[in-house]
Amino acid sequence: MxxxxxxxxxxxxxxxxxxxxxxxxxxxxxxxxxxxxxxxxxxxxxxxxxxxxxxxxxxxxxxxxxxxxxxxxxxxxxxxxxxxxxxxxxxxxxxxxxxxxxxxxxxxxxxxxxxxxxxxxxxxxxxxxxxxxxxxxxxxxxxxxxxxxxxxxxxxxxxxxxxxxxxxxxxxxxxxxxxxxxxxxxxxxxxxxxxxxxxxxxxxxxxxxxxPESPRWLMKNDKVEQAKRSLQRVRGAKSDFDKAVVEHDFLEIAAKVKLEQQTESSxxxxxxxxxxxxxxxxxxxxxxxxxxxxxxxxxxxxxxxxxxxxxxxxxxxxxxxxxxxxxxxxxxxxxxxxxxxxxxxxxxxxxxxxxxxxxxxxxxxxxxxxxxxxxxxxxxxxxxxxxxxxxxxxxxxxxxxxxxxxxxxxxxxxxxxxxxxxxxxxxxxxxxxxxxxxxxxxxxxxxxxxxxxxxxxxxxxxxxxxxxYETAGLSLEAVDEMYSTKGLKPWRSSQWVPSGFINRRDVMEASKIETFHIEHMDGNDERRFSTADGDQSSQTPSESNKKMDV
Incomplete structure (x- = not known):
């Protein structure tokens, strides 16, 4: 669209x-x-x-x-x-x-x-x-x-x-x-x-x-699992591929919320x-x-x-x-x-x-x-x-x-x-x-x-x-990052993208998880993600849960 x-x-x-x-x-x-x-x-x-x-x-x-x-x-x-x-x-x-x-x-x-x-x-x-x-x-x-x-x-x-x-x-x-x-x-x-x-x-x-309740509000109020389910429901994630995309977004939201809470005022x-x-x-x-x-x-x-x-x-x-x-x-x-x-x-x-x-x-x-x-x-x-x-x-x-x-x-x-x-x-x-x-x-x-x-x-x-500033095509977390970018002028904001992306077509795109598969190793699922800038990460479900419980 x-x-x-x-x-x-x-x-x-x-x-x-x-x-x-x-x-x-x-x-x-x-x-x-x-x-x-x-x-x-x-x-x-x-x-x-x-x-x-x-x-x-x-x-x-x-x-x-x-x-x-x-x-x-x-x-x-x-x-x-x-x-x-x-x-x-x-x-x-x-x-x-x-x-x-x-x-x-x-x-x-x-x-x-x-x-x-x-x-x-x-x-x-x-x-x-x-x-x-x-x-x-x-x-x-x-x-x-x-x-x-x-x-x-x-x-x-x-x-x-x-x-x-x-x-x-x-x-x-x-x-x-x-x-x-x-x-x-x-x-x-x-x-x-x-x-x-x-x-x-x-x-x-x-x-x-x-x-569903707002996943960002749930996350901000330490309702982590509810936030994840809410995000999956809103996005209609059914396949493993879709769930991987949602999990990537979920971790991004979680990290941003944690950062906000560290500086939260009365x-x-x-x-x-x-x-x-x-x-x-x-x-x-x-x-x-x-x-x-x-x-x-x-x-x-x-x-x-x-x-x-x-x-x-x-x-x-x-x-x-x-x-x-x-x-x-x-x-x-x-x-x-x-x-x-x-x-x-x-x-x-x-x-x-x-x-x-x-x-x-x-x-x-x-x-x-x-x-x-x-x-x-x-x-x-x-x-x-x-x-x-x-x-x-x-x-x-x-x-x-x-x-x-x-x-x-x-x-x-x-x-x-x-x-x-x-x-x-x-x-x-x-x-x-x-x-x-x-x-x-x-x-x-x-x-x-x-x-x-x-x-x-x-x-x-x-x-x-x-x-x-031009906010179309960016996640709310990326919008905040854009406004915080030093020296960026509003009339040039349409060309701004988060680090690791070439243009806004790539931002939040499912293809930024270029490879996804689930391997059963000793009864545990191992999830591998390849991001747009080529970095790969691997984590077990227990490690994933630790990252989400921010």
Whole structure:
């Protein structure tokens, strides 16, 4: 698969890990997509809106939300996700990746129940979204880490990008379901939509127990034999040859974990080290800053801005139904993310993300009509539709999924969960800021708001070129080694390979164990391995076990 193809064992369990874990992304996308349509439903506005006109005996002709109340209902989810993202790291490190995901899915369910149970209290509904956000934020921190720690390098990009794919699919599902319930002139129009989210939480919360625990987490917690079985299960190793490949990877992980444990810091100190660094750990602060930048600009690209102005785009060509508007844009977002899985495996991480930033910069500076400059006639509106779709297509196939891939594979094991939490927390901060303040900003500066996002996209492309290292085709241990290589520049990182290899096609390849056979000598198995650089080693099972018990 892709330019960094290899022949490692890839079992069905690996696919299950990536798909089922990414239901957490679908939960986030579904909850995000539903609220934009629910605030338009008449019964929802009747119960919670604060602007009422022509009222007689408690019944009014019009119900509308003020900017403040609508902003709080929509954006309090992001406050919850911010807190959840920061809590996700210690929970995942202490309880394990699977237990953390299961509990966070349960917390999300509690938030939905609080929303469904409200009658006329918008505060209760907003608090329910806050609680649901805690679960979503924690899931966003642990899922990319869990998937990255489980799957092989040649499939890791696609596996982690499934999280972003499921976010877009969740948004699309929410749009379609809202379109289906909008004819209901009762509270069922929005209660059904909220309640359907419980099904997704149940799938993740229960289904994750049918998946193996992260072998790297098991190894870090001195569960050596469980870690080995987990790795074999994830890789689908059945033949002796496959098991030999897995054993090689297992020993590499074990050695790295042992090294990390020798320099491991206390709980609070490890958080501080994400910002001030750790002796002997190269580019630790650098990687924290890079993760924060990536997740921040996931919001500052302006992708959500296009969705915000979707109704304006389609109204200009005579389509007044904003529900259809969102379904069309949501479909473009989903299918282009699906295409992005192939792009980010075929061309690596750096090139697509640099290209995406440049394309999005040019699209928002284009003198043609855009969502920030509606012309009000059908001809211009058609061009605006094309412009919006091209922008979303670029983001969805490059930077959107690329953000989550790099977040999952950049950080060292010792600080991985904490740095991922810090990075994703920055995403939710800007998610809240943009969601809450956009109506006020657009009313003040109108179309010029689009220029702000355009400049952010140009900045994005520059930072990706000068600071992002190419991680495609490398094991997580090799990624850590690459970042620790003195004098290596990011724009030359695509050519970097671990010592003993010629190019990345050889890295983690099954052929690096060129000969493998089991000989029965005096009742003991003797295993011989020939590595890519020609060195051979021989060990009995007892010796192998000693090496693994690190």
């Amino acid at each position: 892709g330019i960094f193809n290899n022949k490692q064992p890839l079992g069905a369990t690996t696919v299950y890990v990536s798909i089922l874990s990414s239901v957490g992304g679908m939960i986030f996308g579904y909850d995000t997509g539903q609220i934009s349509d629910m605030v338009l439903m008449r019964d929802f506005k009747y119960r919670f809106a604060d602007i009422r006109t022509n009222c007689i005996n408690g019944h009014c002709e019009e119900y509308e939300f003020s900017n403040v109340r609508e902003g709080l209902i929509v954006s309090l989810l992001s406050i919850g996700t911010l807190s959840g993202a920061l809590l996700g790291a210690p929970v995942a490190d202490y309880l394990g990746r699977r237990m953390a995901m299961s509990l966070e899915a349960a917390l999300f369910t509690v938030g939905l129940i609080v929303q469904i149970a409200t009658q006329f209290s918008w505060e209760q509904f907003a608090v329910g979204r806050l609680i649901a956000g805690l679960g979503i934020g924690a899931l966003s921190a642990v899922i990319p880490v869990y998937v990255s720690e489980c799957v092989v390098p040649n499939f890791r990009g696609s596996a982690v990008a499934c999280y972003q794919l499921c976010i877009t699919f969740g948004i699309l599902l929410a749009y379609c379901f809202c379109y289906g319930t909008r004819p209901l002139d009762s509270d069922a129009s929005w209660r059904i939509i909220v309640g359907l989210g419980i099904a997704l939480a149940l799938i993740l919360g229960v289904g994750v127990w049918f998946l 709980f609070w100190k490890s958080w501080v080290e994400c910002f001030i660094g750790q002796p002997g750990k190269k580019k630790l602060v650098y990687r924290t800053a890079l993760g924060v930048f990536l997740q921040t600009f996931n919001q500052l690209t302006g992708a959500n801005y296009f969705f915000y102005y979707g109704a304006t785009i389609f109204q200009s060509v005579g389509i007044e139904d904003s529900y259809i508007t969102q379904i069309v844009l949501g479909a473009v977002n989903f299918f282009c993310t699906l295409w992005g899985l192939w792009i980010l495996e075929r061309f690596g991480r750096r090139k697509p993300m640099i290209f995406g930033g440049i394309w999005q910069f040019g699209d928002q500076l284009d003198p043609r009509p855009t969502p920030s400059r509606p012309e009000g006639n059908p001809a211009s509106g058609k061009v605006m539709i094309l412009s919006a779709c091209l922008f979303i297509a670029s983001f969805a196939s490059t930077y959107g999924p690329g953000t989550w891939i790099v977040t999952g594979e950049t950080f060292p094991l010792s600080h991985r969960a904490r740095q991922a939490s810090i990075a994703t927390a920055s995403n939710w901060v800007w998610n809240f800021l943009i969601g809450f303040f956009s109506p006020f900003i657009t009313s003040a500066i109108s179309f010029r708001y689009g220029y702000v996002f355009s400049g952010c996209n140009l900045c994005l492309a520059a930072v990706m070129y000068f600071f992002l």
